[in-house]
Amino acid sequence: MSGSAAIPMKVKLIIAGVILILLLVIGIVIYSAGNRKGKSKGQVNISTLPADLAGGQGAQASESEIRQLASEIYEDMKGLNVWGHNITPWQRVLALSDTDLVRLSNEFNTSYQKESEQTLKEWVDSEVGGGTAWPTVRETVLTRLNKLNIL
């Protein structure tokens, strides 16, 4: 006879029940902590558009183009990106004028910062993924966002 056979079935069921309840309580605590965090943040960072310097480019993209592009880069980043990133919208990001890039950042933060708890710059900074193209795109986007003092 092994030792475990000596433990009555009833006791085993009680132990299993206690473990289940503990897991449930831990789950509820983690879930509600996550919810509180989301509610207390809820901040949206809006940067001032750069004054157009001599020879600089002002706003060129339409409101709907900026909104569409913000949505496309959000869709690209929100997954785990195991198979890499969709570089096409990022190439359009890098082709934006300084003013349009700030507009894009503001649009992205307005639409997605509350949910993700990250600004566009913070998210790009922390974003990883498979493939070889992303590190260069990420660096180039970050360099431009930093130059424009975007938060």
Ligand SMILES: [Ca+2]
């Ligand atoms: Ca991602």
